Amino acid sequence: MQIEAPPLTAVETCGAQIKLADGRWLIDGISSWWTACHGYNHEAIIDAMHKQLDDMPHIMFGGLTHEPALQLAWRLTRILPGNGTPNALQHIFFSDSGSVAIEVALKMAVQYWHNKGAPTRTRFVAFQHAYHGDTSGAMSVCDPDEGMHALFKGAIPEQIIIELPETADQLAAFDQLLTGGHKEIAGVILEPLVQGAGGMKFHSPETLSAIAECCARNDVLFIADEIATGFGRTGTMFACEQASVVPDIMCIGKALTGGTIGMAATAANEKIFSAFLSDDDKAAFMHGPTYMANPLAAAAANASLDLFEDGERLEQVERIEGALREQLEPCRNIPGIEDVRVLGAIGVVEMAEARDIDWLRQRFAEENVWVRPFGDIVYLMPPFIVGANEMTALTGAVVKIMNEWSKRTG
Ligand SMILES: Cc1ncc(COP(=O)(O)O)c(C=O)c1O
Incomplete structure (x- = not known):
């Protein structure tokens, strides 16, 4: 607790997004530790x-x-x-x-x-x-x-x-x-x-x-x-x-x-x-x-x-897989990125070295996306109902921030 950045306070969730106490909405890239497959507050479940x-x-x-x-x-x-x-x-x-x-x-x-x-x-x-x-x-x-x-x-x-x-x-x-x-x-x-x-x-x-x-x-x-x-x-x-x-x-x-x-x-x-x-x-x-x-x-x-x-969820996963494959591909050419891999609604960008994790976490939140790297991994596992624009915002943030990260760490 002495060295960890203070957590952000979440006050509300809806669809694929999380509202913070300061009024910002973050697009969720990790589905609350891979649980919220239908997005948040789905009416039928509630x-x-x-x-x-x-x-x-x-x-x-x-x-x-x-x-x-x-x-x-x-x-x-x-x-x-x-x-x-x-x-x-x-x-x-x-x-x-x-x-x-x-x-x-x-x-x-x-x-x-x-x-x-x-x-x-x-x-x-x-x-x-x-x-x-x-x-x-x-x-x-x-x-x-x-x-x-x-x-x-x-x-x-x-x-x-x-x-x-x-x-x-x-x-x-x-x-x-x-x-x-x-x-x-x-x-x-x-x-x-x-x-x-x-x-x-x-x-x-x-x-x-x-x-x-x-x-x-x-x-x-x-x-x-x-x-x-x-x-x-x-x-x-x-x-x-x-x-x-x-x-x-x-x-x-x-x-x-x-x-x-x-x-x-x-x-x-x-x-x-x-x-x-x-x-x-x-x-x-x-x-x-x-x-x-x-x-x-x-x-x-x-x-x-x-x-x-009704099977729609698996179709959504297929669409997410396509988007992750295409949109995370630019990460492959970033110096310091070891691997980019995708399976279903899981997109992984592996760094050659685990560095600047706190900085990465902070930058993602600044870009209004909720992505939480760990070790040498930055990953996306969005809710299956994530919209196409939300998806582009998530992958766009990953490409942008990994480019910044690469320059920052040389
Ligand atoms: C594959 C796998 N098994 C078990 C667990 C433990 O589940 P829980 O955190 O609900 O105890 C996790 C949690 O991340 C997991 O990913």
Whole structure:
């Protein structure tokens, strides 16, 4: 707090814009940490939440259930990868944040093996540049250096963190690791196609499917963290679809409620679910976040799914992808820019060196856009309803300011 620039005070949101206390409106380039996919204050979501607020804002989810959560669980099972196949993700566990959804996935994987009589299978393979959240278990599967958690080495479980296997040799080594480690490895966890907060790194659908196949071949659980990539961000409803991958366990969150209120979920296939179904209560999955399946959040999520149903959102993502590709291209020629990459509604400009981040953040706000670089990355992940002019303003600001940055830092 001693060195960070004071935060700007937000007082109102509308569409793709944020109003500040000083009266300025900023065009939002990052959708409130990638949540506000329909833009802010969408009438349909607000109405659904108002109604739910009047009826029942919250009720505990132990011994009681309710229609908004039942409906949401059922609807999610219809759209998650693998629907209609034996591996479908038919079982949903609700929680209140992405990190908790990851904790649930990790616990589920460990207990799955315990229930199957393999209690030594407790470790996870994760990848450099991974980011899965800030709670202890989630931290343990983040990149130990990039993931903001280096300080906690020794205080969190030690997992097997390797370079993402992309070449044939790397994939062969990965296969060997899983074969050799089958007595201790419970699962592999990956953010499919885009590793987000660990550096906005992209990998191909081929890499994703090769990793998933390797897990299946070695009887290791594959956990997909679609908390950032889910709900259209990469161009399909879920990134796994682009590789025809159906994970054993999948985590979703962020845009689940259309950017209105915290909620996340961990989905599992029948193989996982059936390992917990027993007359022995010790086999049960014991995890109960107080606000799990909060009805207000479930109502928001159901309204958000309605908005996805007509398919317009994915068309908007396609248009954003085209605009990002064309309009960020000039950044490629700016000295000091290492890479420009785009997938779906994600545009990334990577600097050769992380420099002047505070200055960059300030300059973006001065240009009336809300863009928040981190590390060596400047990125845009706008709400899908962003207007063409707003989009041009966002990309124009990135090109202009990166040019200034380049001259400033030489
Ligand atoms: C891929 C991924 N997983 C997990 C999380 C953690 O989610 P939350 O911040 O809701 O705990 C994030 C947050 O940025 C994320 O990007």
